[in-house]
Amino acid sequence: MKLIELAKELNVSAESIKQFIQDFDLDLVDCISTQFEVKEDFEKFARENVDFLKLYETDLDKNKTVDQIAETINQPKDKIEKAIEENPSNIFDNGLFRSSISSYGIDQKLGGNYKFVYNYFGNKTKLQQRDFIGYRDLFFYISDILEPFLNPQQTKDWGIHKPAGIILYGPPGSGKIFWANKIAEIINYKFKEVKKHYLGTSFIDGNQTNFNDFLVTMMKEDKVLLFLDDFDEIMMERNAENNVASCNLETQEIILHHVSKFESEGVLMVGSANSVADIDEEILAPGRFDVVIPVFPPNAAERSEIILYSMTKNLDKDSLLFKILKNNKADKIPFWSETVKKMKVFSNTMLIDFTQSLKKRIKNRYQRTKDEKLKIDETLLNGALRDAAAKLTEEYLNQIAQFLNDVIINNLDDFQMRIHALKSELETYQSVETPRREIGFMHNDEDNV
Structure with missing residues (x-):
């Protein structure tokens, strides 16, 4: 059963369930698969504790004061203030906390008794079986971006389209290629790395081919994710300070020419960059590579x-x-x-x-x-x-x-x-x-x- 199906059946939003998993530090491998299939233990927990999940959602959606949080979870005000002081932007000018803060999530961090949660999962999964460690926040952030791939109704109902290009940016060694593979897995696209020699002109079986030919060929395939490393170097903005190689300028022009067709042709290009600061603004324009995801x-x-x-x-x-x-x-x-x-x-x-x-x-x-x-x-x-x-x-x-x-x-x-x-x-x-x-x-x- 998909998470969204379970949420609909229980009359609890999928977003609040995702936040619940993060607030209670549950391992994703114990709760859902990469394709958002609900695991047996989590489904059992959700059905048996639907009243708590509804209570959690109501609290999450409510703007509240420290006094109200303290009354809800029976914890001292000073401890509550300390627990949320590192997230000051969640405070309105009138002193209310925004709905993104959960009273029960705070209570859990302050040592509240939630054994009824952890009796179902948390200690059963061997570490060796984990698909990936931590990064629940990044996983759910990425899954929200990929929702148009997972739920075509979103495009029909809200006009939210699939991104044509995504940039994963972060320092070297942070796992950008891992997350590119994870994106391909989530949306069930074939992962294809764009090798450097694809960007120029080469000869295959005596026939001349170039990057434009490569892209045209990829757009004829069914559901493919193209991973392009060194995206910030290749897509660098042209100015007096940057000496952009002619081959990179040619690559930019070819991608800009085809990017508008990526969505309809079942292509998603994911670029890996150390920084997005110097990438040409034309590349980052809406409908192109306007989705940037940090990898910490x-x-x-x-x-x-x-x-x-x-x-x-x-x-x-x-x-x-x-x-x-x-x-x-x-x-x-x-x-x-x-x-x-x-x-x-x-x-x-x-x-x-x-x-x-x-x-x-x-x-x-x-x-x-x-x-x-x-x-x-x-x-x-x-x-x-x-x-x-x-x-x-x-x-x-x-x-x-x-x-x-x-x-x-x-x-x-x-x-x-x-x-x-x-x-x-x-x-x-x-x-x-x-x-x-x-x-x-x-x-x-x-x-x-």
Whole structure:
């Protein structure tokens, strides 16, 4: 059963159910599939607790004061204010909180008893079976954008059309190609990467072909997603400061010529960009690539889950590494909480680098000691951390700063919590100027440099 069908049957909006999943930190894999098929446990929960879901929806849709929230969930006002102070834009000038805040979501974060929710799911799904970790907010944001693909009635009823082009933007290593594949999976389109050599002129079986021919061929196929990397470089605006390559200008012209036909021909082009700041405005015009989706580096909670997933992926329970992880309680998320605090603004790629380095260091120590109960100590963790941090360059930090500027301009209302968290993490890397040594001879009590 599709989520929208269940929501209609229970007389509860699908939007409130999506928000409920986020408020209660439920794993998507326990609730719905990528195509929004409802999982058995979640359907059972929804049917048995429809009264609570309706109560949740009513509260979510209501503008409310702190006093009203406190009365609803029986929690102290000061704790409630602290729980929502990081989301100030949800406060009207008259002191009321907008309907996007759930009293019950706040209560859950303050330790409210919701065992009746978690009895159904949350602890049953093995981490190894997860399709992806965290990012519930981004998944639902993307699914809303893709609704015209999933529900053709939306176009008939509201005139909301399928996007012809989407830009996924974010710093390197944040998983843009993963999300492009996920978009193709959600809308059931065939994923096709546009290789760089497709953009120029080439010879196949002695016949000359070019990018225009390639696009025409793709539009004859049924439901295809074209993924184009380095979109910001290829689609760069022409001006005195930017020297745009002639081949890129030609690619721009070809795409602009065909983009109006993408929707009717069953084509969706998804571009991957580090930034949208320098992309030509003609490309971003309505009906072209007017949908931009930010792909954030993982937050602290997601970093822990990604590390655990990568450390245990495909491991046999009898493997040496799994035994060592279990002996250190490193097969559970809390073990990694202190380490991820040192990984501020780390990309997904950096986290994978960390786990690969750590696995090798554990293996090397085991080969020396032959001790299955060896301790995963600070020496091992910090060594792997240094290896992973090699990609944490000044250029990367500048890319994070540019990404924050982009997302504040384009998607501020949609990802306020992520923006706030990423901004705070980036600020920890602000350099402090080292005092200069006075000119002259070194005194005896000074350390040699």
